[in-house]
Amino acid sequence: MRLSRYFLPVLKENPSEAQIVSHRLMLRAGMIKQAAAGIYSWLPLGFKVLRKLENIVHEEQARAGHIAIQMPILQSADLWRESGRYDDYGQEMLRMQDRHGRDMLYTPTAEELVTDIFRGHVSSYKDLPLTLYQIQWKFRDEIRPRFGVMRGREFYMKDGYNFDLTKEDALHAYNRHLVSYLRTYERMGLQAIPMRADSGPIGGDDTHEFLVLADTGESEVFYDSAVTDLTFGDREINYDNREQCQAILEEFTSKYARTDETHDEALFNQLPEERRRVARGIEVGQIFYFGTKYSEAMGATVQGPDGKPVPVHMGSHGIGVSRLIGAIIEASHDDKGIIWPEGVTPFHCGIVNLKQGDDEADAACDNIYKALTALGLEPLYDDRKERAGGKFATMDLIGLPWRITVGPRGLKNGVVELTCRRTGESEELSPEAAVTKIAEIYEGIA
Numbered sequence: 001m002r003l004s005r006y007f008l009p010v011l012k013e014n015p016s017e018a019q020i021v022s023h024r025l026m027l028r029a030g031m032i033k034q035a036a037a038g039i040y041s042w043l044p045l046g047f048k049v050l051r052k053l054e055n056i057v058h059e060e061q062a063r064a065g066h067i068a069i070q071m072p073i074l075q076s077a078d079l080w081r082e083s084g085r086y087d088d089y090g091q092e093m094l095r096m097q098d099r100h101g102r103d104m105l106y107t108p109t110a111e112e113l114v115t116d117i118f119r120g121h122v123s124s125y126k127d128l129p130l131t132l133y134q135i136q137w138k139f140r141d142e143i144r145p146r147f148g149v150m151r152g153r154e155f156y157m158k159d160g161y162n163f164d165l166t167k168e169d170a171l172h173a174y175n176r177h178l179v180s181y182l183r184t185y186e187r188m189g190l191q192a193i194p195m196r197a198d199s200g201p202i203g204g205d206d207t208h209e210f211l212v213l214a215d216t217g218e219s220e221v222f223y224d225s226a227v228t229d230l231t232f233g234d235r236e237i238n239y240d241n242r243e244q245c246q247a248i249l250e251e252f253t254s255k256y257a258r259t260d261e262t263h264d265e266a267l268f269n270q271l272p273e274e275r276r277r278v279a280r281g282i283e284v285g286q287i288f289y290f291g292t293k294y295s296e297a298m299g300a301t302v303q304g305p306d307g308k309p310v311p312v313h314m315g316s317h318g319i320g321v322s323r324l325i326g327a328i329i330e331a332s333h334d335d336k337g338i339i340w341p342e343g344v345t346p347f348h349c350g351i352v353n354l355k356q357g358d359d360e361a362d363a364a365c366d367n368i369y370k371a372l373t374a375l376g377l378e379p380l381y382d383d384r385k386e387r388a389g390g391k392f393a394t395m396d397l398i399g400l401p402w403r404i405t406v407g408p409r410g411l412k413n414g415v416v417e418l419t420c421r422r423t424g425e426s427e428e429l430s431p432e433a434a435v436t437k438i439a440e441i442y443e444g445i446a
Contacts, residue, residue: 001347003382003394007044009033010394020216022326023148025338029398031325038145038153045398046325048346050156053321054135056187056343057158064180064239066131066160071113073137077103079112083297092140106139111294111316114161118312119300125165125310128302131173133160135321149326150282151218156322163312165304167291170313174206174289175245177317181210181285182232182252184319189341190328192284193227195257206289206315209259211281214330221281222268223257282327289315338399339422342445347380348372349438350400352392354407356385364416364431365406371435377442396421402441404434 009030017034018024026032031046042050058068077095080086094106107113114132122130135158145153162173178194185192190212197209211221213228230252238244256271258264259281268276295301295311304310332339340346349372353365365381372379380400382391395403405417405426415428418437429437 001378001380003380004384006380008394008398009043010397018148020147020150020326020330021333022150022216022329025329025333025397026148026326029338032149038142038151040149040152040154045346049325049340049344050322052344052346053188053324054156054158057135057184057319057321060180060184060187061133061158061160063183064131064176066133066180068134069114069117069132070134071107071110071117071136073107073139074104075107075110075113077105079116079298080105083112083115083294085112089140092142094139094141107136108138108140109316109318110134110136110159111161111314112298115294115298115300115314118161118163119298122163123302125302125304128312129162129164129169129173131160131162133158133317147216147218147326149322150216150330152322155320158319158321160317162315162317163295163300164314165302165310165312167313170289170291170315171206172242172245174287174315175242175249176239177287177315178208178252179237179239179245179248181287181317181319182248183237185210185212185284186232187343188324188328189343190284190324190331191228191231193221193223193257193281194253195221195223195259195281196253196262197259197286208253208287209283210285211259211283212327212331213279214282214327215280216330217280217282219281219283220260221258221279222260222263223277223279224255224271225275225277227252227255227257282323282330283320284324284327285317285319287315287317289313333399336393337397340399340401342401342442345399345401346378347400348377348402348442349379350395350398350403351379351381352388352395352403352405353381353383354388354391354405356383358408360411361406361408364411368404368406368416368431368435371432372438375435375439377438402438404431404438406431 011028014024015027032040035041096104138157139154142153164170192210192212194208197207291313292311301309301311329338351365353361355361369379369381401421403419416431416434417426418429418434419426
């Protein structure tokens with residue numbers, strides 16, 4: 001993509017309505033535009049990152065054996081009355097009627113709808129285990145939407161639902177989701193700590209939230225500093241291996257880490273004082289096991305091995321895909337702008353032409369652009385006739401991890417400048433070597 005042909009409405013000044021870094025930088029970098037309170041249009045740069053995160057979630061869900069579906073945004077209120085949950089959400093639920101006077105609602109979550117799908121098509125224990133998930137827009141009518149996409153009313157979310165014959169099977173599904181989430185967040189360049197949490201209106205006793213530590217987090221969290229030393233890395237996981245998944249859950253949840261709703265001061269004080277941490281966290285996902293709460297209420301049963309009907313054990317598992325963008329920016333920025341991790345960057349590399357219109361500089365930039373594109377990478381070429389300072393400021397603001405700067409002076413010596421956005425360090429390389437290095441950087445990133 002050439003910047004002269006791209007739609008990137010960057011802002012020079014900080015928007016007055018933006019209270020936190022991620023909101024301010026998303027507006028300034030031309031990623032989003034507010035359409036109404038807590039509701040945003042996703043402009044090309046923001047939409048591109050959103051799709052990157054969505055693809056990572058899909059890939060890790062498929063790796064874990066989960067099956068994607070798509071459910072409607074509007075649901076019938078009758079299903080929610082059947083589960084007994086229609087009034088639980090109160091005014092956060094956006095209710096409406098269609099032209100025939102039928103009560104409808106804009107989906108805040110989809111346990112009822114997916115249970116209805118299951119009970120209509122699955123009747124035998126032989127069809128279990130089964131996990132269905134979707135990535136879909138949701139709506140919760142927050143009384144005070146704020147912080148941009150971090151606490152909006154409309155949001156993009158992965159919600160998955162497991163159906164199992166027994167509690168033991170369902171708890172393995174719970175463990176499987178925890179493992180897949182750890183992989184997902186690390187691929188996005190995040191450390192998301194699983195913390196014991198409160199289930200809220202979803203229900204159930206077993207639940208963990210995944211929180212990214214940040215000063216602007218809405219949750220107060222209490223944890224053992226040792227949890228921040230844990231990394232998932234490149235482990236090979238057999239998701240059907242119950243012992244392996246259980247061991248990973250124990251590794252990542254055995255140390256103290258809780259949100260303020262479940263904090264136990266006595267347990268916390270048993271930690272060595274130097275390892276006690278109190279901080280703020282951004283919730284980016286949550287997993288639940290709630291047993292037969294919905295299956296019993298809605299008649300979602302299967303024929304068991306003995307021929308008798310058995311209500312299935314269920315859980316639900318969410319990742320806030322749109323919210324993750326804000327969390328990544330909160331965790332990775334400086335005073336110049338965003339710093340994207342390589343795994344989620346909208347473009348792999350920026351190309352800055354210091355003298356647009358110079359035949360040699362134009363030709364060198366075109367060749368670098370074509371070489372990167374031929375390798376399956378996506379560069380963003382700033383080919384505008386702007387001053388160099390403005391081009392650098394734009395690249396720093398939008399946060400591409402790597403920048404290749406091309407100018408007549410360097411080309412006379414056969415070199416271009418390759419700069420790392422995170423460290424600010426630069427090195428001079430031949431154009432061919434710069435392309436090779438960029439390709440090597442991204443070679444190991446799924």
